[in-house]
Amino acid sequence: MDFFHWAYKIFRNLHFSRMTANYGNLAVNLVLIAVAAFLIDLIARRILVLTMGVAAKRTKTSFDDFMVANKVPQYLAHLVPIIVIYNAVPKALEGFTYWDYIFDKSITTVGILLGLWIVRSMFHSLRDYLKEQPDYNDKPIDSYIQVVMIVLWIFAITTIILILFNTKITVLLSTFGAISAIVILIFKDTILGFVASIQVTVNDIVRIGDWITIEKFGADGDVIEINLATVKVRNFDMTTTTVPTYSLISDSFKNWRGMQNSGGRRIKRHILIKASSVKFIGDTEIEELKKIQLLTLYLEQREADIDKFNRHTGADKSLPINGRNLTNLGVFRKYINSYIERHPGVNNEMSIMCRHLQPTEKGIPIEIYMFTKDKRWINHEFIMADIFDHIIASVGYFDLEIFELPSSGKDISGL
Structure with a gap:
């Protein structure tokens, strides 16, 4: 009995020592990968920002200038270390099935969010560029972009949920259907703003630059911004009034565009x-x-x-x-x-x-x-x-x- 007890203790110690050594090696490898990813990210950002900055100064179009201003190169540079981590970490996690499972879901989620952020920066660059164009400077570009971004966020969140919880799309949709009433109640203003934004755009009710008067909100001045939820009006006393977008179709207001386009x-x-x-x-x-x-x-x-x-x-x-x-x-x-x-x-x-x-x-x-x-x-x-x-x-x-x-x-x- 003493021999078996002694042998078991030796085996347990050896196993623990082996596991400890494995975790130690894993920690060292992960630290090395993290340091390498950080350095690669730093180098990639410097190269992309410098390259796009020089290119933007030499081109005639201002679109690339807005891309630099909206940090598109920085966000694109983050893709390089993510690719490195995505390929290197699974090799370091060989034999650690659970942690490899967690890493795979985490890196996929980060990739989706980063991709969404890159698209958002590109849209903001496009918005700033179009606002400089005479044919588009009076259009509610912000509303269009916000509508598209909402759709993309819905797809992204749905995809992340499916990945994290291994959920089937039919189960997820049925769950959303069950809680739709709560969702509508919580996002009522956003939904109303979304509908109003489409009606304002399609019916050409208000444009950026229009002089409008809304007595209910004390607004009397030029429209400087139209987005999904609000319309910003710069009054003639240089104050700014924020008006809900939905009020443009639910309440009465005066648009002086017809006068400005007329002969007197x-x-x-x-x-x-x-x-x-x-x-x-x-x-x-x-x-x-x-x-x-x-x-x-x-x-x-x-x-x-x-x-x-x-x-x-x-x-x-x-x-x-x-x-x-x-x-x-x-x-x-x-x-x-x-x-x-x-x-x-x-x-x-x-x-x-x-x-x-x-x-x-x-x-x-x-x-x-x-x-x-x-x-x-x-x-x-x-x-x-x-x-x-x-x-x-x-x-x-x-x-x-x-x-x-x-x-x-x-x-x-x-x-």
Whole structure:
């Protein structure tokens, strides 16, 4: 018994010593492989980055410049040490079946993720390049790329799960079907953004560079980015508003692209005339108004037509209300039309109108409707201010008054 016990101890010690020696050799080999892979990665990165950097400077296209900026060479260089590790480690793991199994799944997963990262960097390079092209700089490139990347991520994650757990694709799909309700709930915003992004693109609702106004979100400015979940708007006060992409199809908003592409920018504004200041005008007032050059020919023609009509109808002109007559407000409206038509900042090829609106308790609104040639905001405001300065100053020449609420005791005492 003592002999067998002694022999067993010797065998066990020898086996343990052999296993210890094997693990020691394995550790040394793995460390050597890791050091070699690190050095190879460092050298590969230096070579690829330097080579692509030099090539990018010599080529006319800017696409390779964006590839360098988005670190495509660095990610491609990582493939070299992975290939080395993939081929070297299995030889070091001979006899270690379990660890070889773990390594095989791990290196495959890393390879899939690295490949996905390389594709992502390539897409980002393509995005930056297309944004420089006139034909594509107003397209939501970010949305397209995000949609493609989501599909690729789904495939990648599915593949990784199948590899790690040796799962059949039918079992995985049935599991996804069972938890689809939870998935939809968790990724609701992403799904809505995905649908909205497609509709925005297909229907050409919004482009990058469009001026949009969304009162609900306080957005009033130019669209600078459209992606899967959000739309970024740079407001005119230089702040940035982030709007959910889905709101572009679920809520109302104003896109000023049509105005920017048209021949002019609209002015639609009114002034309030006191109803009590509106009256018929006689020969004396007409002769005085003929001194206004824009009205001379018009008043002469209108005066002749009215006199002819009144004589033909036998109108009793002892009262101005009989027959046809001119009013100071009517002549004033004609003057506004004539003045606007000759203004150098107004587009005469688009609608020009001076019209009555429904009288209110504050007077008679006289609305001026026209389009300025210059669509730039500041210049548009200058033209509009110049026109209304003149119109407001001209009211007194027609014996009319502009309505405004009393603002002081002096105003009230004069009522």
